[in-house]
Amino acid sequence: MKGAKRILLILGAISIVIIILSRCMTAADKLPRDIRGDAYTGAATCVKCHKDLPQSYAHSPHGLTSNLVVDQELLKVYAPDSNSFSFNEHQKVVVEKRNDGIFQVAYNDGKEVNAQKFDIKFGSGEKAFTFAYWHGKKLYELPLSYFSSINNWAISPGFPANTFYYERGITSRCFECHGSYVEKKLTQKSAFSMDEEMEKGSIIYGIDCERCHGPGKQHVVFHIENPAEKTAKYIAIFKTLSRKQKMDACGVCHSGNTLMAHQSVFEFKPGDNIDDYYAQDFVGFGGGNPDVHGNQTTMLMGSNCYLKSETMTCQSCHNTHENIKGNLNIYSQRCISCHQTTNHSRETLAKGALTTNCIDCHMPKESSKLISFQQAGKDQASAYMLRSHRVAIYPDRIK
Ligand code: HEC
Ligand code: HEC
Ligand code: HEC
Ligand code: HEC
Ligand code: HEC
Ligand code: HEC
Ligand code: HEC
Structure with missing residues (x-):
């Protein structure tokens, strides 16, 4: 009996402490963390107040300009009758759905010689989609891209015209214009060349609010703490x-x-x-x-x-x-x-x-x-x- 009372007392004390501590948490502490650093908060926070804007952002070419490939969506993109591209009478690349994803599979005289998965897409599809696959911490462009003007696959821009090619690296530079963040590691390979590795989990796909408006956490905290203030503070006007x-x-x-x-x-x-x-x-x-x-x-x-x-x-x-x-x-x-x-x-x-x-x-x-x-x-x-x-x-x- 005595033991039970003591436990109750301790539990009571703990909950009081928790309540007090949570009151001390500032608006800033409650905001979601963003991989870009403490000054950022992420688009999900922005749209809580700017409710009329997510529509225009999430469905805009800027918002959609890079993303993970979702298999079901990709299947909608291409017509079932146009999933094969012949380079010549011996070589072709076929877009194939397999158990673990969708692949661009290269064939030489009917024999499979390479198969790489659609991991990431670049472009909203306004004019084109280009795709990339991961190999370790490096990204490579897939040989075929999809062009809206012809509603069909064609050889990715700048690739050789007479054979399939899987070696073109995609660097963080693509994300600098088509995304909002990626963490990278550079190592000096030789006097003139650097080797770049990217962290998959760190990528913020699409161009988000803070990519265009700058870090917004201070702006958010201010407006949470001052709900009556109707003039924007701590954000570029x-x-x-x-x-x-x-x-x-x-x-x-x-x-x-x-x-x-x-x-x-x-x-x-x-x-x-x-x-x-x-x-x-x-x-x-x-x-x-x-x-x-x-x-x-x-x-x-x-x-x-x-x-x-x-x-x-x-x-x-x-x-x-x-x-x-x-x-x-x-x-x-x-x-x-x-x-x-x-x-x-x-x-x-x-x-x-x-x-x-x-x-x-x-x-x-x-x-x-x-x-x-x-x-x-x-x-x-x-x-x-x-x-x-x-x-x-x-x-x-x-x-
Ligand atoms: C707690 C509510 C709140 C949140 C969350 C919020 N804002 Fe605001 N924001 C405001 C208020 C209030 C204004 C001033 C009135 C207005 O222009 O709508 C404003 C204005 C703006 C403006 C207009 C500046 C101008 O040119 O006049 C921009 C840009 C902006 N916010 C961006 C953002 C971004 C980016 C985020 C996410 C990082 C964000 N806001 C999150 C409340 C908020
Ligand atoms: C972070 C890089 C980035 C910034 C900053 C940026 N854009 Fe873009 N913009 C792009 C990319 C990438 C596309 C192609 C989107 C796609 O995949 O269709 C694009 C597409 C567009 C388009 C065509 C699609 C559409 O929305 O109609 C217009 C217009 C445009 N941008 C205007 C602007 C203007 C104006 C600004 C400055 C306020 C701006 N952009 C800032 C990267 C950017
Ligand atoms: C004088 C008007 C005008 C100005 C200024 C202007 N644009 Fe455009 N822009 C257009 C028109 C018109 C289109 C075609 C829109 C359409 O077809 O829906 C266009 C299309 C675009 C596209 C899509 C590309 C394409 O060919 O479809 C991009 C990207 C773009 N503009 C970016 C910009 C950027 C960045 C700036 C500032 C450097 C800018 N525009 C300034 C009128 C303008
Ligand atoms: C300096 C900024 C910049 C860089 C770097 C860049 N792009 Fe773009 N890209 C754009 C802009 C802006 C557009 C859209 C307007 C245009 O074509 O002028 C675009 C268009 C595209 C499109 C067509 C999008 C659509 O929906 O129509 C694809 C696909 C694309 N880029 C892929 C890439 C890939 C892959 C890389 C890296 C190898 C890359 N881009 C590097 C700025 C950039
Ligand atoms: C059928 C094609 C056509 C259309 C449509 C057109 N223009 Fe022109 N524009 C021209 C040509 C050609 C010229 C050179 C003078 C001439 O031969 O008429 C010109 C000249 C001009 C000039 C230079 C002369 C001046 O007035 O100072 C301006 C500005 C101009 N256009 C603006 C516009 C605007 C704004 C529109 C839409 C409201 C427009 N144009 C629609 C073809 C066109
Ligand atoms: C491609 C760049 C770009 C992206 C992405 C973007 N904005 Fe903007 N935003 C602008 C520009 C440029 C203006 C100024 C428009 C003007 O003054 O004509 C603006 C204006 C605003 C304003 C002022 C009111 C208005 O409607 O003009 C608010 C608020 C705002 N943005 C919030 C956001 C939020 C929230 C997001 C994400 C959901 C976002 N923006 C994404 C470029 C961008
Ligand atoms: C911000 C104001 C502004 C806007 C918006 C604007 N113009 Fe102009 N435009 C000018 C001025 C100023 C001149 C130079 C007039 C002169 O030389 O007397 C000019 C010149 C021209 C000329 C003559 C070009 C030449 O090389 O002689 C044409 C054509 C023209 N504009 C068409 C357009 C069209 C079409 C649009 C929309 C897509 C447009 N303008 C939007 C301000 C503007």
Whole structure:
């Protein structure tokens, strides 16, 4: 009897201590931990207050631009009749569902010579999906990619056209533009080359809130503790950034793939100067030939709209939190907000629909010089088309 009473007393004391301790826990302690460090909290926390935004984020090309491959979803992607790709009469790669996943299996004269699993996908599928498989702590690109313009498989861009190839490494650099974080380990292999290993479990797939807005824990803690405060604190206010800062916030991923990063761009946050992250790209800025793929920033900065206005940024036409894909009428209204009157020749005016589609004439689709893809049985590679962000008069396309 006496023993039981003592146990009850002890239990009571313990629960009181727990209650007191939990009261001492600050708002910050209660937030989920984020692998990027103490300043971050993760998208799940952001959407608790910003309820209208998860929709636009989770289903947007930014949010979906990298992910683990979920077998059922992948099976939906390809048609059952197009799961085989022949390089020539001897060699082919077949997309096969097996017990432990979906594989790209290489055959030489009917004999299996390699089989690697779809582990990770890059791209939201807007234009393409590229896939990667793990080998230890290294990622490699699979030989076939899926292209939306043909609804079919083709050889991954830049791969040999006449045989399957499984050796192309995918580095953390892909995640710097297509993801939000990956932990990597670099070791010096020789005087000129580094060996990189990545931690699977550390990857934050897709581009999340804090990738674009910067670490947000302090912002969250402040607004939990001050629910009456309706002005945002401890987070970059986009409106107050300079024009260059706004351009840099997008340019960190939209300035082309040739830039050399001298520090990880995962840490880039709005307000930072892109030049602190990248060595200057002399080819791009020095009157070179920027590509429509991945380099919207340099293309736009070469337009008269950009050069002769003081305010044009990506936000003049894009709002990351809305989805108006394909609605060229809405985009055209954004042109008209600066161009209330235009001097079109009678000939141009005769083409009609001038006010609802400025885009196809002044931002035509062009084929990328860097990316093309090889379909089976075709002599020439197929073009990868993107909008030109050099807004201009393109006489040859129009007349
Ligand atoms: C406890 C509630 C709360 C949480 C959680 C929260 N915010 Fe906010 N946030 C606010 C309030 C309040 C404002 C000010 C009113 C508004 O603009 O909606 C705001 C405004 C913002 C703004 C607008 C800044 C501007 O340009 O005016 C951004 C960006 C933002 N939050 C990002 C985030 C991110 C990223 C996260 C997750 C890391 C997050 N918020 C989590 C409450 C919250
Ligand atoms: C690809 C980059 C990007 C991602 C990802 C992103 N945002 Fe934004 N967000 C922006 C930009 C740019 C603006 C400023 C828009 C403007 O001023 O035109 C903005 C504006 C906001 C605002 C101000 C109100 C509004 O609707 O304009 C809030 C709040 C916000 N973001 C929260 C979030 C949250 C929460 C997430 C994750 C669910 C998120 N953002 C993901 C780029 C991004
Ligand atoms: C962390 C890198 C990153 C940042 C920062 C970023 N983007 Fe992107 N953006 C991408 C990638 C990668 C894609 C391709 C997504 C896919 O897989 O379809 C993309 C796609 C887009 C698209 C086409 C798809 C769509 O949503 O319609 C637009 C427009 C765009 N970005 C605009 C912007 C603007 C404007 C900013 C600055 C506010 C910005 N991006 C910031 C990486 C980024
Ligand atoms: C400097 C940033 C950057 C790097 C590095 C980068 N990409 Fe991209 N990637 C983009 C942007 C921006 C887009 C979308 C717009 C475009 O094509 O201009 C894109 C588009 C794509 C698409 C098509 C997405 C879709 O839904 O249409 C795939 C697939 C892709 N990238 C894979 C990769 C892979 C794999 C790597 C690494 C080998 C890589 N990217 C490296 C910025 C980058
Ligand atoms: C922020 C304001 C702004 C926006 C938005 C804008 N422009 Fe412009 N644009 C300008 C200015 C300023 C000029 C230079 C006018 C001049 O030289 O008198 C210009 C020039 C042009 C020119 C002449 C180009 C040349 O090389 O001579 C064309 C064509 C044009 N814009 C089309 C467009 C289209 C189409 C859109 C929408 C996709 C658009 N603009 C959006 C400000 C803007
Ligand atoms: C003058 C208007 C305008 C400006 C400014 C602008 N864009 Fe675009 N952008 C467009 C239009 C129009 C499209 C085509 C949209 C569609 O087809 O739904 C587009 C498409 C895109 C795409 C998808 C690629 C493709 O070819 O489908 C990306 C990525 C993109 N923009 C990024 C950017 C970035 C980054 C900036 C700033 C450097 C920027 N844009 C500035 C009008 C603009
Ligand atoms: C059918 C193709 C076509 C369409 C649609 C079109 N333009 Fe043009 N635009 C041209 C051509 C061609 C020129 C050169 C002058 C000419 O021959 O008419 C031009 C010239 C311009 C100029 C430079 C002359 C000036 O007015 O200063 C601007 C700005 C411009 N367009 C803006 C726009 C805007 C904004 C829209 C949509 C509301 C638009 N254009 C729709 C073909 C087009």
